[in-house]
Amino acid sequence: MRTSPQAGMGVIVEDFDPRADEDVQLLKKTIYRHKIVVLKDQHHDAASFLALGERLGSPQAYYEPGYHHPDVPEVFVSATAEPDGRQIGVPKTGRFWHSDYQFMPRPFDITLTYPRVVPTVNRGTLFIDLAAAHARLTPELRAAIADSSAVHTVRRCFKIRPEDVYRPVGEILDEIDSRTPPVRRPTVARHPHTDEPIVYVSEGFTETLLDADGNDRRELLLELLGATGQLDLDDPAVHLQRFEVGDLLLWDNLSLVHRAVHSDRTEPAVSWRVTVYDDAELLK
Structure with missing residues (x-):
């Protein structure tokens, strides 16, 4: 090899x-x-x-x-x-x-x-x-996300199946939430094999960030996605x-x-x- x-x-x-x-x-x-x-x-x-x-x-x-x-x-x-x-x-x-x-x-x-x-x-x-992205974060942004958690869901990216044609959208969304309910994890996670800190968010699956008090911080998620390079396909990252x-x-x-x-x-x-x-x- x-x-x-x-x-x-x-x-x-x-x-x-x-x-x-x-x-x-x-x-x-x-x-x-x-x-x-x-x-x-x-x-x-x-x-x-x-x-x-x-x-x-x-x-x-x-x-x-x-x-x-x-x-x-x-x-x-x-x-x-x-x-x-x-x-x-x-x-x-x-x-x-x-x-x-x-x-x-x-x-x-x-x-x-x-x-x-x-x-x-x-x-x-x-x-x-995302490990390298964490290392690039400004001290201010790193502090802002330190005690936050990220909510992940497939809702926005679920592909409609042939059998879903003519079904009400609300019924499909209810099924998605029942089969794959949103999951919540620390915004900065530890890699189980390398112990690296990872900014564990994605443009496709992360719905929002929640601060330590449970407040919705979507504007912080948007800032974080930009900082990691996920809002610009020409980003150097x-x-x-x-x-x-x-x-x-x-x-x-x-x-x-x-x-x-x-x-x-x-x-x-x-x-x-x-x-x-x-x-x-x-x-x-």
Whole structure:
């Protein structure tokens, strides 16, 4: 397993052997150390892709079945259409800043993404390191959020399902709140594997901040999103990760927020995702 740094953030890994325990343990350490890992020259079907996730932790199928791979439900499918024209999964997912399962009681530790069909232009994933963002905060903003908590919900970014057509919006929102009620965590969380302080907010899933007395501080959330780089795609904190067929991306889902870049062309685009719990306590 050979590792080389890439510009901006993360490393490229070549000659990785998923059957070798030493390579798997080193890969996990590399993910937490460098945030993003790009495995080169990978060739997987859905079952072997899931098997790699199982070497790193405990994968879990996404709570909405419409995203599942038809044969391996733990594989999440984002696809405009398969090359043969079939629609599997959900098109153009994740076009907003978020961390996977940030709106759930326990977020995922590691995300694996395997691009299967890549458009010729305008395709990639944007990342921001929330641990680095915490280090950049002004003393004044750091003090303002010190005793606050963040409220996360999927409400704003929930994708309407085919069976939701003609349903009242209020009924759909009630279902969302029942299945995935808002969760509240400290605005500055500790990473369970690295102990780094993380500004754990996202433009997509964080609804508001609450101060120590429970007062709604949405204006403070907006200031914090701007300070972390989530309100300007040209912010220097934003890292664009390009990829090609044969690449497999893995990242630290707890310290990074990400946002998909989708082509506006009619070209097919297909990627698979596996998300993993790494035997850690809840993000605290």
